[in-house]
Amino acid sequence: MNGGAVRLVAVNGGLSEPSSTRMLIDRLTVAVTDALGEGERVVDVQVIDLRDLAVDLGRAMTVGFAPGQARAALDAVESADALIVASPVFNASYSGLFKMFFDLVDVDAMSGKPVLIAATGGSPRHSMVLDHALRPLFSYLRTVIVPTGVYAASEDWAGAESAGDGGLSGRIDRAASEFAELIRLRGSSREDSSRQPLRDDALHNGSPSAADVRQQTIEAAGIANFARLLGPS
Numbered sequence: 001m002n003g004g005a006v007r008l009v010a011v012n013g014g015l016s017e018p019s020s021t022r023m024l025i026d027r028l029t030v031a032v033t034d035a036l037g038e039g040e041r042v043v044d045v046q047v048i049d050l051r052d053l054a055v056d057l058g059r060a061m062t063v064g065f066a067p068g069q070a071r072a073a074l075d076a077v078e079s080a081d082a083l084i085v086a087s088p089v090f091n092a093s094y095s096g097l098f099k100m101f102f103d104l105v106d107v108d109a110m111s112g113k114p115v116l117i118a119a120t121g122g123s124p125r126h127s128m129v130l131d132h133a134l135r136p137l138f139s140y141l142r143t144v145i146v147p148t149g150v151y152a153a154s155e156d157w158a159g160a161e162s163a164g165d166g167g168l169s170g171r172i173d174r175a176a177s178e179f180a181e182l183i184r185l186r187g188s189s190r191e192d193s194s195r196q197p198l199r200d201d202a203l204h205n206g207s208p209s210a211a212d213v214r215q216q217t218i219e220a221a222g223i224a225n226f227a228r229l230l231g232p233s
């Protein structure tokens with residue numbers, strides 16, 4: 001975090017114009033900014049539309065390095081404090097362009113980064129793309145994934161969403177508040193680790209170090225992910 005501001009980068013894999021995936025990203029960034037604002041954090045938001053980088057990303061796969069705007073987008077993602085990522089469902093998975101982009105990121109730069117996953121599709125029956133495709137990809141990248149992912153089908157945009165927590169707005173708010181909590185935890189564990197004398201004290205008096213706190217945060221998010229996948233007992 002840069003001087004207290006949270007650098008939030010959102011990656012939109014949508015290809016259409018207008019893009020329903022971009023609409024979902026915009027709803028999520030507003031909800032996350034509001035949720036973080038409750039703790040009076042300043043949020044610096046950047047949205048990357050992958051459709052604008054399609055040619056550069058294709059070239060990067062064959063020449064081995066990302067040119068121009070694609071490199072700038074990868075730098076923004078790698079240096080972000082937290083990410084919102086959203087892809088349209090293409091043939092029951094994320095789009096090829098979305099995968100191509102994340103194939104080019106530096107895996108080590110992604111480690112421990114809080115990530116909120118989201119997807120859009122024509123059919124509500126493909127909502128499991130979040131848990132079958134996006135969640136494994138971002139686990140591989142060693143990110144910390146918010147337990148609630150957000151899927152929006154065409155009918156969610158047609159005003160047919162049910163009221164309450166199960167509707168799109170409820171899912172967005174729940175994911176945003178979990179994400180904000182994760183960002184706060186990571187921010188405070190980083191602040192702790194920058195205070196070296198405190199950390200040394202902690203070693204002597206048996207208190208957990210910043211590294212322990214960070215590891216516990218990652219493990220807690222992992223346990224929450226598993227609990228969610230197992231469903232209600």
Ligand SMILES: Cc1cc2nc3c(=O)[nH]c(=O)nc-3n(C[C@H](O)[C@H](O)[C@H](O)COP(=O)(O)O)c2cc1C
Nearest residue numbers: 014015016019020021088089090091092121122123
């Ligand atoms: C090539 C292609 C494959 C698609 N496959 C699926 C699919 O398997 N399941 C689904 O629910 N929607 C599918 N769709 C619909 C898109 O996921 C949906 O329209 C999406 O919201 C488009 O996002 P955008 O408006 O941001 O581009 C497909 C669309 C295209 C173009």
